[in-house]
Amino acid sequence: MRIGVDVGGTNTDAVLMDGRDVIAFTKTATTEDVRSGVSAAISDILKTAGVGADQINVVMIGTTQFTNAFVERRSLLPVGVIRLSLPAGRGLPPMTDWPEDIRSIVDGACYQAHGGYQYDGSELAPFDEAEIERIAKDISVKKLTTVAISSCFAPLNAEMEKRAAEIVARHNPGVRMTLSSEIGRIGLLARENAAAMNACLADLSVKVVDAFAGALKDLGIKAPFFISQNDGTLMSAQAVARYPVHTFASGPTNSMRGAAFLSGLEDAIVVDIGGTTTDVGVLKNGFPRESTAQVDIGGVRTNFRMPDLYSIGLGGGSLVKDGETVRVGPQSVGYRLTEDARVFGGKELTATDIAVAASGAEIGDPNLVAALDKDFVRKADAEIHAMTDAAIDRMKTSAKKAPVILVGGGAVLIHRDLQSANEVIRPEAAPVANAIGAAIAQVGGEIDRVFNFNEISREDALAEAKSQAARRAIEAGARADDIKIVDIDEIPLAYLAGSVRILVKAVGDLELARGRQ
Amino acid sequence: MPSVPSPQSASAVRLEDLEDMARGAAFLGAGGGGDPYLGRLTAQHAIQTYGAPDCISVDDLDDDAPVFLAAMMGAPSVMTEKITGVDEIETALAALEQHLGRKAAAIIPAEIGGINAMLPVAIAAKRGVPLVDADGMGRAFPELQMTTFAVYGVSTSPAAVANEYGEYQIINARNDKRTEDAARQLVIQMGASVGLSCYPMLGSEVKRTSVHGTITLALGIGRAIAQGRKDGDPFDALLAYLRTTDYYSECGVLFSGKIADLERKVEGGFTRGKCVIKNDDDGDDMEVIFQNENLRASVGGKTRCIVPDLIVILDADSAEPITTEGLRYGQRVKVMGVSCAPNMRAPNALQLFGPRAFGLEEEFIPIEQRINGR
Structure with a gap:
């Protein structure tokens, strides 16, 4: 059996499910510490259903805690933002488009360094180790505890972001790191913004994930728990602690997914x-x-x-x-x-x-x-x-x-x-559609890459993109025998004959969520 | 003859104008020209760093003042990664200045549609020279030679293109089409998103060949949409404003509906395709065909608006203009047709950017004859 929980600003809802059956559900008030509210909601449904903690094999949680914190500008950390794209992109430094009220909280320091890639994957500029060392030391002087790193065309190649992260971590033990390549798609500024948003939630995300873990511990539930993300698929608790930004739209997504499940449509x-x-x-x-x-x-x-x-x-x-x-x-x-x-x-x-x-x-x-x-x-x-x-x-x-x-x-x-x-x-x-949406969430994998149809046929490119997306879904915990491709988008790049950006999303049921068959 | 708006004295392009100007530029992009958001941010950053540039009427230009174009050229999606901007354009500009042995006294946009309306603001701010309230088309076009500058006798070359490495190339070609072909090859070789300066001119040539007053018009369009949103109907506000302008006064909403089909492919270095819009009645669909910019809007095979008049697809609710790259299946949109500047409709102008220049085998019939002759 599994539990779905929705932690909103006002209410915390919980639902107990077995396979496709809803066994029990409840609506309680969200508490300041999160933990006691989640604990109360889950304990309520377990009692109603007369089910023991040991019978639960997985818990799925949806939450708007991080979105609310960002919008309300609370519990945010100052961030060091490093962009590897010089000599390109000098005209628009990181965080140029942030409103002053939030920038004054989150902008710990912005750096532009050499590196990144061209659209064809070649190096825009060589990685400059000494330059990153200097930045890493400055971050240490400024005592920043969380860092976001972006680079030009990182969705095509994340290597330089990773190398920079290693150097920063070496000089700043315990620093939290967000890489833009792990966050988003083509479009440097928007992806970098998302990385910085994520980085500023580094403390809160650990706190909230700990609260969830604590609530389950209070009830003696030893099952693993997952958190639902923007697209209605799941991520592990460890992944949310590192990438809270992926949960930003999970509220409405869960409600719609829950509605789909409840109606069978x-x-x-x-x-x-x-x-x-x-x-x-x-x-x-x-x-x-x-x-x-x-x-x-x-x-x-x-x-x-x-x-x-x-x-x-x-x-x-x-x-x-x-x-x-x-x-x-x-x-x-x-x-x-x-x-x-x-x-x-x-x-x-x-x-x-x-x-x-x-x-x-x-x-x-x-x-x-x-x-x-x-x-x-x-x-x-x-x-x-x-x-x-x-x-x-x-x-x-x-x-x-x-x-x-x-x-x-x-x-x-x-x-x-x-x-x-x-x-x-x-x-x-219907009142707990959100929690049901969390309980039925699947796991997904995405790919966003530029292919050149002069070098690879469209069919082969699509096949490769699909198999990469499916592989990512399986790595994330999906059952390998049940992967569906749910989204394909092809965007030709103007002026570049044959170059097409392909986005594919694959999803599958969570291996752990198999109910009685 | 070009119609000239009432002369106005120099006024600064202020920070608070940029959002409205970018929205107006997106409208005048007629589907192309790229998303002006990054251009707006670049301009904002430049103004914050160097101060606001003056925007002067063409009448305030000295006849012998050297005027230089500032633009980016390339794939908009690559531009969003590399954030092509001030440095690349400045390199091209400096190279062209050096080649010609004269310095820019003022900067003029090549096209007021899209991102290339905003980047010149940043260049003018950085250089501390005025921005000329005019451009070469009063909209956006896909090829270098498609400007009123070319129509009225200014040569595209010498032209300069430059990339983020500070590399530049000067193009000297025997005609404008050859310049376009050479530039397009260089764009691909130099990283798919480059800075550009071409059509070097003197003040007298700008006065004679440009479309006047278009920065003011972009700002006015953006403001009208913003004000309309506050007052309740952005389309009413937009149409009311356009009717007060010299060029864009013949205008109307041609169609409302949802995007039911979308076909886009890269062909000969451009995004070509079409978009089918269905309305909720059972009438005929609208079809808009495009080559970067929207070229022809037709209903049931009957043309309702055709290039060089402007065809703009907007969000049906907010009146936010949607670029060709931003079109998505299922969007609710309104399609507007808008008259272009009179000097864009002369026979030699239509040769360069009328329907046949885009392979459409039909005559240009002005929008006012179509919407009034219904």
Whole structure:
């Protein structure tokens, strides 16, 4: 059996699963120390199911702790950033595009050194050991404890980043190291930004991973645990301690993956209705469709792959106002829903109150909204459905109606059919879709390389890219007999006849997560 | 005859203008010209280091002032790794200055579309010389000879290209096409992303041959989109602004829909391909064909806008312009058609960059005749 946990800013959810069966689930409050909240949630489901700690063979955890810390600028370390690309790239030193408020915290020192590669893999400049030695000593003088290293075309060849890391580590015992080649794709500045973001979380990541490990230890669970990353696949706890940045988008990804699992659909629209906002995303082959735009996090541009989401200000706590037209949101009572909403004896009229009045759902005390004007309730209810329809419509890629999966605590708002949907699915475990998404996460491997079709045929290049991606997935713990290629992207490089950048992503089920067959 | 916007006195390109200017430059890139984000950062860094350069109207140029172009040439995706910028362009510029025995009194962008609108800001800042509020096309084009400079008699060569090592090559060719061919070979040999200076001119030639006022226009376009987002509808704001301009006043949204098919391949050193956009009604699809820049937009086989008029694909929500490389299956977009500058539509101009210059066997019909004659 396995456990999925979602540690959000407000709630910590846990779910117990056996193979494809959901045995138990729970929702608890996130605690300051993380550890006690995770421990409480897991202990709750084990008790409910009457299952012992020794019966758990793997734990999967999803968390937004690192994203929140970066956006809120807390628990961040000053970083030394070293870029190996001279004589190129002098015009834009590292961290040029960071907002001042976060740069003043994270910018420990920026260095530009010789090195890196050309697009064809040849050396841009020879590695200069003495130059790196000088930088390493300066880092030691500045007492920086975490360092990010980038180099030109590192996704093609990471050798120089590794050599620089060795030298820096030699002069700075115990220093934490982030290599851009381990983080991202082509696009030096965005990849370097991601590396620096990762480096500044070096203390927090260890602390959070320790809290997870501690929670499992408290409960006597000896099974290994994994943490889910941006694309819905898993990474080891050790890997997260080193690369927390890979978890930045795991929240919405897990919710969508959980929705796919609960509904049994691979291609559908997922509508996640929370207290304040509704996120609409698209499932393609069981995975979230990714955003095509560059993603800014906390004001810093990255090239992370993030689910393509459209968010509107509609949630269970959205305020409903009467006037010339009925208006729902974007103001919301948020987490105070259970105090402020009418059905809970509060004074504010919320979307939840409308849903209860219109559908007779049993939330709080339905009698408290019985006196609402019928026509007003009908209009507000229609507006809630229309807003959701419009959001779904934006995200669809064809005019055809699509199945819609409703998840999240506010899913009760939608109690009628939606015009944009040919089917509306409301899974029972919808409130803990995030934790389920974590529990069913697979392991993946990615490759991003430039091939020259004058030297290798397109078929051979694709085959090589696929097999490299599959190999990486297996190295990450996927079952070798069940690897699927889920994404292939070919980008011809303008002006370079025959040169094409190929990106391939492979995923497979975690060997450890096999349930009863 | 080129239409000339009202003359204005010198004003600095300020830091706070750069984001709007880059967005406007992306719009005027008409799909090409590369993502101006890195160009914007390069300009920002240069202004922070050297101070803001003046931006002067062509009317304020002395007739005998030496004016030099500053640009990058190469594969945008390689540029994003090597961050080609000030050093490479400055090497090319200095080489050309030395070759000609005269120093730049002012810097002019080759193309106001894309990254090459932003890099000259950085060069002007570093050199401490003014930036000329004009360019050679009022948009972006894929080949060196496709400029109003060439149309109105300025030679592309001597030209200089340089890379990050400080290596440079001077090209002296017998015609503009030969210069383009030589430069393209050098780009590949020198690392696929290089600095460039060509079309060396004097102030009088700039006045006679350039498209005037385009830096101001890029800034205006970017501002209109930003303001429109705040006010509720960036497309309304953008169209309203364009209608007040001298060149881009004939404009409209030609189509709204989602990208249903996308074909891109590298052919003869360019990204060529097409993009099919479906709308939610059952009507005909729009097809946009491109060679780095968007060339023709048609619905049901009927042309709605064609080069050198501008075809711009924008995010349907934010009105953020999308480059050819940034197009993705499933994006929701609006396609706009916009008139180009009048001196781009003369017969000898159309020979260089009209439909037939791109292998499209049809006459250029201005956008205003198409959208008004519907």
